Amino acid sequence: MAETHTDQRPLSPHLQIYRPMLTMMMSIVHRITGMALYFGIILLVWWLMAAAISAEYFALTQSVFGHWLGKIVLFGFTWALLHHMLGGLRHLLWDTGHGFKLNLVEWLARLNLALSIILTLALWIGVYWVRGTL
């Protein structure tokens, strides 16, 4: 089907034509965090599978996640998850037909970004507080 229409038709401008705006970046980041989480969940399944296999293998995965590199990945995972969840809440609000006023949309985008960072830090600081270590 697509091959039969080869005549030059006007195209809509591509992404780089537009001035970057926060709402637009947030939309792109929602998709990127979604894809990161898509692959990130492999780590979670690996963790559970390791426990199902043996105590030694589970201890190994625990030490991998306890390593500073593992912690950096988990920190990023936490932020991506919270950012995507908060973004999802915005979408659910829009699905009800509310929250489309432009200044509100802008305000919600900022709130989403700020809350995702604050909640991620709060979670990690909270863990450090309770356990005395990360």
Next chain:
Amino acid sequence: MKTPLGTVFGLGSARTGTEHWWLQRVTAIANIPLVLFLIAFILWHLGADRATLMASVKHPLIAIALALSFLSILWHMRLGMQVVIEDYVHGRWRIVCLLVNAFFTIALGVAALYAILSLSFGA
């Protein structure tokens, strides 16, 4: 699933668009409490040994909540990645990517369920 208006006018592709959109929302709503549970579960077992984790998963409610979490999350993941593939992948690779998407999410789901059941019923 078709919208009532779509049925009346006989419009739309008459396929799965509305159902896809709807299930993305249903799983999104289910994911909110389930993901919060999952975060708490992971935090609770930071640095834990296998016996501790196993003792937790032996509780039926924990095992059921874990299984529901993975089912809902992986279902949501498959729907989301399908949209991304349909947006960016064209030609013959589209069907390949859609198949890999299906296999990947289902395989992860079966692996997660196996691990949960094994920990829950195992010794």
